Amino acid sequence: MLGEIGLNILPLFYLSIFKAPLSVCKKISSTQRRFIWAWGADQKRISWVSWENVCKAKEEGGLGVKDIRMFNCALLAKWNWRMLSEEKGKWKEILVSKYYTGGVRTEVSGNYSSWWWKDLSSACNEGEGDGWFQKSIVWNVGVGDKVRFWEDVWLENNKLKTLFPRLCSISLDQGKKLDEVGTWEDTGWNWRLGWRRPRFMWESAMEEELINLLTGKTLSKENKDTLLWNGDKDGVFSVKSAYSTLSSQANNASQDIFSALWLAIAVPKALFTAWRILLGRLPTFDNLIRRGVVVNSPLCVFL
Numbered sequence: 001m002l003g004e005i006g007l008n009i010l011p012l013f014y015l016s017i018f019k020a021p022l023s024v025c026k027k028i029s030s031t032q033r034r035f036i037w038a039w040g041a042d043q044k045r046i047s048w049v050s051w052e053n054v055c056k057a058k059e060e061g062g063l064g065v066k067d068i069r070m071f072n073c074a075l076l077a078k079w080n081w082r083m084l085s086e087e088k089g090k091w092k093e094i095l096v097s098k099y100y101t102g103g104v105r106t107e108v109s110g111n112y113s114s115w116w117w118k119d120l121s122s123a124c125n126e127g128e129g130d131g132w133f134q135k136s137i138v139w140n141v142g143v144g145d146k147v148r149f150w151e152d153v154w155l156e157n158n159k160l161k162t163l164f165p166r167l168c169s170i171s172l173d174q175g176k177k178l179d180e181v182g183t184w185e186d187t188g189w190n191w192r193l194g195w196r197r198p199r200f201m202w203e204s205a206m207e208e209e210l211i212n213l214l215t216g217k218t219l220s221k222e223n224k225d226t227l228l229w230n231g232d233k234d235g236v237f238s239v240k241s242a243y244s245t246l247s248s249q250a251n252n253a254s255q256d257i258f259s260a261l262w263l264a265i266a267v268p269k270a271l272f273t274a275w276r277i278l279l280g281r282l283p284t285f286d287n288l289i290r291r292g293v294v295v296n297s298p299l300c301v302f303l
Helices: 022-038 068-084 090-099 115-124 131-135 165-169 201-214 239-247 255-263 268-279 285-290
Strands: 137-140 153-155 182-185 188-191 226-229
Touching: 022 068, 068 090, 068 115, 068 131, 068 226, 068 239, 115 131, 131 137, 131 239, 165 201, 255 268
Parallel strands: 137 153
Antiparallel strands: 137 226, 182 188
16 A cells, blocks of 8 residues: 555655654655645645644554654564564674673663664653663573563562662662572472561561562573563564554554455555545545645535
């Protein structure tokens, strides 16, 4: 379809490697809008549907055109996922040795980081706190040699340092991997938490709550620690799921109507017109008046 292919494919190669400046994203979006509403003509035409709605998925009332800025971030996030996965390569060895600090956060190391790495870091860490990429990842625990006890998401779909900030502040296990916060014994895996000082009574209650969460959670002697992507039911990263995570599109009550529309067998121009009719965005008399267009015509107000 026009929206998904023609408007998205041209900048795909560059957006998958470099972070585009905001001005470039705006310029590309402007070109896309002109293509949709003016069919490439230089003169300015009315944009009958907001660009935000045009970028929604088809079943939610949009055309499925990608928001360039979010699409750019989703494409760059693939590099970060490849670094954290088991994929091997010389490029990965160089970047890991220079920048990787453990965990799943892409860090910028001082003023000597490459511009590409800085762009990758900013794309993956956008937003407050850990950023959207880190919030979409959870560890499936194996031997416990990669997952950090306090700092990574592996229990209750949240970081333990977020669930128990007070206990984390007095813990001796900050930065340690899971296999360093316990021992294998005859009875199996046993957690051994270390503290800087004796806990106050109210801290002991939190410690008991933490221990209850850890009860039954054991490590493996064979399976590796693996990352799971929350945006996909199979836990596998894809640019499509990353884009959906970024856009956070809500369900629309008229979802079934639009789903049926795009499944209809008709030429694209007819489907495009039907889409505008469903949204009430045809150049009718009333719609033109609302947009400040003076119309002197004896024709029906619905024309």
